[in-house]
Amino acid sequence: MxxxxxxxxxxxxxxxxxxxxxxxxWLRLLTCTNLIEKRLRSRLREEFDTTLPRxxxxxxxxxxxxxxxxxxxxxxxxxxGGSVSGLATQLESEGLISREPVPENRxxxxxxxxRQGKRRFSEMATQHELWVMEMLGCLNAxxxxxxxxxxxxxxxxxxxxEQGA
Amino acid sequence: MxxxxxxxxxxxxxxxxxxxxxxxxWLRLLTCTNLIEKRLRSRLREEFDTTLPRxxxxxxxxxxxxxxxxxxxxxxxxxxGGSVSGLATQLESEGLISREPVPENRxxxxxxxxRQGKRRFSEMATQHELWVMEMLGCLNAxxxxxxxxxxxxxxxxxxxxEQGA
DNA sequence: GAATAATATTTTAAATATAAAATGTTTTGC
DNA sequence: GCAAAACATTTTATATTTAAAATATTATTC
Numbered sequence: 587m588x589x590x591x592x593x594x595x596x597x598x599x600x601x602x603x604x605x606x607x608x609x610x611x612w613l614r615l616l617t618c619t620n621l622i623e624k625r626l627r628s629r630l631r632e633e634f635d636t637t638l639p640r641x642x643x644x645x646x647x648x649x650x651x652x653x654x655x656x657x658x659x660x661x662x663x664x665x666x667g668g669s670v671s672g673l674a675t676q677l678e679s680e681g682l683i684s685r686e687p688v689p690e691n692r693x694x695x696x697x698x699x700x701r702q703g704k705r706r707f708s709e710m711a712t713q714h715e716l717w718v719m720e721m722l723g724c725l726n727a728x729x730x731x732x733x734x735x736x737x738x739x740x741x742x743x744x745x746x747x748e749q750g751a
Numbered sequence: 752m753x754x755x756x757x758x759x760x761x762x763x764x765x766x767x768x769x770x771x772x773x774x775x776x777w778l779r780l781l782t783c784t785n786l787i788e789k790r791l792r793s794r795l796r797e798e799f800d801t802t803l804p805r806x807x808x809x810x811x812x813x814x815x816x817x818x819x820x821x822x823x824x825x826x827x828x829x830x831x832g833g834s835v836s837g838l839a840t841q842l843e844s845e846g847l848i849s850r851e852p853v854p855e856n857r858x859x860x861x862x863x864x865x866r867q868g869k870r871r872f873s874e875m876a877t878q879h880e881l882w883v884m885e886m887l888g889c890l891n892a893x894x895x896x897x898x899x900x901x902x903x904x905x906x907x908x909x910x911x912x913e914q915g916a
Numbered sequence: 917g918a919a920t921a922a923t924a925t926t927t928t929a930a931a932t933a934t935a936a937a938a939t940g941t942t943t944t945g946c
Numbered sequence: 947g948c949a950a951a952a953c954a955t956t957t958t959a960t961a962t963t964t965a966a967a968a969t970a971t972t973a974t975t976c
Contacts, residue, residue, distance in 0.1 A: 607895055608880075608884050608887040608888065611898055611902075612883050612887060614899060614902045614903065615783060616788070617906060618902055618905050618906050619780055619781055622777060622909060631965090637931075637932085639932070639933095655955095656954070656955060657955080668934070668935080668955090668956075668957080669933060670955090671955065671957080672932075675956095691942075691953095691954085692940080692942085693940070694941095694953095695954090715773075718773050721909045722776060722777060722909075723773065724908040724911060724912075725905060729901065730772055733902075734776055737780060737898075738779065740887070740890060740898065741779070741783050741786065745786065746889060792934095796935095802961085804963095820924080821926090822923085822924060831964055831965075832924080833927075833965080834963060837961095837962075838962095856971080857972085859924060860925080
């Protein structure tokens with residue numbers, strides 16, 4: 587009974603079904619990301635009176651002990667140069683980062699965490715990690731590994747299809 | 752040789768390792784979502800001179816043939832009421848949606864696609880589906896199914912840890 | 917049934933996003 | 947070496963986001 591029905595699914599129908607499956611996967615991915623992002627956003631506001639972009643800015647610097655240029659920050663944070671510029675102005679005025687000119691290339695700046703920025707970030711990072719653990723922690727190690735592998739493959743699929751079409 | 756080393760990983764170390772793995776998973780998820788979102792955003796701009804939130808607004812209505820209230824739209828789109836309100840004002844002025852009062856409850860509106868909105872959305876949806884296929888299409892059916900299952904589990908993990916902590 | 921609480925939406929204020937133009941610096945090509 | 951191109955950043959103008967206040971309606975409670 588099942589086989590004849592399957593046989594009636596022609597190539598076009600199957601393609602259409604796959605289409606919908608792709609869309610469904612994309613929507614599910616988006617939902618998960620939105621849920622996590624919103625939770626982190628509200629916790630950062632409640633507990634540290636800050637925002638996700640500002641946290642992310644500091645996090646990128648924490649990972650790069652030699653400092654980063656504005657362009658590198660823009661690429662790693664995946665936001666426009668204008669955004670990075672505005673965030674940097676704020677964080678600099680709060681004393682959390684420094685923006686020093688580079689003698690060899692006067693077009694660029696080297697952005698670093700200040701001592702205060704490091705201290706402040708580490709307070710937030712500890713909590714941030716707990717919040718993420720809280721949300722992802724019920725996945726066991728092999729589930730996490732599976733997801734990591736699948737998403738790695740997905741990422742390479744996405745970047746394989748180049749932007750300029 | 753491997754067992755003794757594993758044995759030296761005490762509970763705390765293993766927890767720390769898991770923490771980082773959770774963060775890495777979260778960042779990878781975010782990267783994938785950002786890549787897809789940016790691509791869709793720029794394509795929608797280039798080809799239809801519109802934005803992702805506006806497309807999403809219409810898409811939610813397309814799926815709900817009986818129309819939706821502003822609050823339902825807000826929940827399904829996972830954005831604030833204020834955003835929905837602003838988007839509705841725009842889309843209404845462009846003639847793509849209608850916002851009719853509901854006699855039984857004068858607080859709410861019933862939002863629907865207009866004929867023009869349906870036509871416009873279907874043009875965009877066709878392309879949108881192709882763009883998503885383009886990015887996710889290199890995953891085979893079983894990879895997609897695996898991801899769907901993993902993300903479903905992830906979603907239930909996230910929502911299981913309730914917001915109000 | 918009047919006062920209070922809950923609900924649905926819009927408006928407001930502040931922050932953030934982008935694209936594109938402007939500015940200043942370095943590199944390239946002749 | 948000078949003009950043109952490429953590069954890195956900031957500024958500008960516009961659009962979007964959110965949280966919270968304001969508005970209006972409905973439901974509850976005593």
